[in-house]
Amino acid sequence: MPSMSGSPMNRRRYWVPAVFCLLLVMLLPMLAGAETLYISDNLRVGVRTEPNSRQPPVNVVTTGQRLEVLERRDGFLHIRTDGGVEGWIKEIYAVAEQPAAQRLLALEKTHAETLAEKEKLESALREAVETNDAYAAEIKRLKEENLELHLQVVKEREVEPYPQPGDGSTWLYVSLVLAAIVLFGIGMLWQRYLMSRRFGGHRF
Template sequence: MKRLLMAVLGLLACGVAAAETVYVSDTLRLGVRAEPDSSEPAESVVVSGMKLEVLERGEDHLRIRTEGGDEGWVKADYVTTEVPAQLKAERLQEERDQLDAEVEDLTGRLEDARNQQAALAQELEKMNQRHEALEAEIRRLRDARTDPGGSTPWWVWLAAALGLVVLGFSVGVTWYRHHVVRRLHGLMP
């Protein structure tokens, strides 16, 4: 029984250790040497992602110049013409950050445009209501002008008043003549 318990505990301990995950580092440190010989001590170190200018090619070494101006030999197996994944990832992250900023800016501009559209729609609705009110007033005025039961224009009243004045004056003159002729017993003055 004790052995069985020890075996179970041993298996559990192995399972815990196997669950841990680790990764190989992608940072490479490469020694720059005075001669194309790996047994020579390194004078300086270059790391992953550094740009190197190739000055000369040897059998399995390259003579390089760093961006800082240091010159020396490095093993050719550890350099490549392709941009390292770390730099690619950094560039992609920068591009993503720029795109995120652009999206945020465009989202803000879209919201502003929507607000402007809503304000313009309200203004258009007010203008449409004003237009409908003016058209109704025009119809009312046209109907009043053509409708005999409606209000009569001022010039018709003026013409009627002038007609009554002329008629009254004519009747008055006629009456006066008739009255004078009667008084004078048929003689005209």
């Protein structure tokens, strides 16, 4: 029976896994994703074309710059900045967190934005309260006018118990005023509904 040790099929059983492992090793850095570091406080670091100190710097990165780490070798980092600067720097100058000065600036910016948003909401709330007060004052005035008209109608009835046929001007005027009050009330309810939706369901 012929031996299978030297057959093409037998050789394939060994080199296919070997090629697969080699490809996996080459792809591991890409699968892991790029590392991000920052230049530590108060530094200007030279960027070199090769990972050694004998090479003169061709560019400079400064404190707070975000660096994408492409490779590590012999205490050097192969980096690329957001602006496209690429080269090698000493690893000791890079840190994983943003420097304290940069974090402080970011916090101050967030604080200022929060204060501006707070002032904006307070201003909108004041306007809504003022509008609500104005509507309440107008409703009070209309109620007082309605009461005066009602008293006037009652007084006229006492003077003239039996109104003359065809003289309906007073009732027409009262009806128009009452209709105006009803329409104004409907408008107020609609305005309060819109304001309630605008401020997340708060009632005014």
